[in-house]
């Protein structure tokens with residue numbers, strides 16, 4: 001960093017140096033995304049080789065660190081006073097790296113359906129390199145102009161996205177997650193409740209409506225996320241954007257797995273299927289990817305709803321202290337629900 005005697009000029013030089021640093025921030029989510037499948041593979045190998053469970057867990061935690069670190073990049077690039085094209089690139093790449101778990105699952109399912117076995121890491125690496133090539137050719141260091149979030153079409157779409165999410169939550173997701181919470185009581189309890197719920201969500205009228213609503217969430221989310229990656233953002237705005245990116249890939253991947261990979265080929269899509277019974281998620285080289293994929297989906301879904309709720313409360317003049325406390329409260333509940341569902345999926349029983 002160049003030093004100068006004038007404090008104002010020194011501040012400017014420091015701001016410029018900091019923003020140059022942020023121009024290169026995209027390297028972090030990029031490297032993290034490349035590492036992600038290796039963390040899964042090494043964690044699986046540690047488990048199979050009989051290493052201490054602490055080693056398996058420690059390596060698995062580094063897989064969870066990939067979306068966590070990418071989230072920090074989403075936040076840091078949104079918190080800067082001036083946002084350049086490169087920083088938008090960094091934020092969008094970081095959003096994709098947050099969504100590495102469902103993206104890697106989707107890739108695995110597509111390769112499996114194409115009968116391409118054992119090349120997931122090579123294809124994943126190639127795709128990320130291609131993505132980086134494309135993004136770096138199309139980004140600039142010039143400041144970007146923020147999208148007017150007050151635009152009326154944008155606001156109407158945001159309201160529709162919120163109403164549709166509420167309908168999906170009531171009609172399907174709340175019961176679906178409640179069903180997965182019961183996994184800690186064993187596959188039989190889970191199955192009994194699922195069979196009762198299936199009467200509702202597999203109903204010939206309701207099921208297509210649920211699926212269409214999910215597609216609407218993905219498409220409207222893709223439109224809404226664009227301005228969010230250009231404008232300044234606080235921590236909860238960043239969480240809303242990052243969780244939205246995760247859910248977009250998760251829903252696409254999960255619906256494809258349930259309907260194409262399983263139901264189309266006549267596989268029973270019950271709890272045993274979801275947790276790779278009898279081998280188990282951690283012991284199976286392919287299925288270990290489902291652990292971060294599912295657990296973070298539960299967390300990000302609840303966090304995304306909490307952040308949406310915060311925007312609604314803020315726009316209806318609720319006091320900041322009240323909406324902040326409610327948002328963090330719901331996120332905390334999300335963490336708890338995630339921990340219980342994940343424990344059930346790796347075999348914990350009550």
Ligand code: HEM
Pocket residue numbers: 173176180194198201202207210214247251254255258268269270271273274294295297298301341
């Ligand atoms: C721990 C997390 C989750 C697990 C283990 C899981 C597992 C499953 C399973 C086993 C099915 C098939 C159910 C059946 O055959 O009746 C299913 C269906 C489905 N799940 Fe999930 N799921 C999880 C979270 C989610 C989340 C967060 C979403 C959406 C954001 C979601 C959306 C769906 C949809 C749309 C279906 C298809 C429903 C239908 O049959 O019409 N799931 N899931």
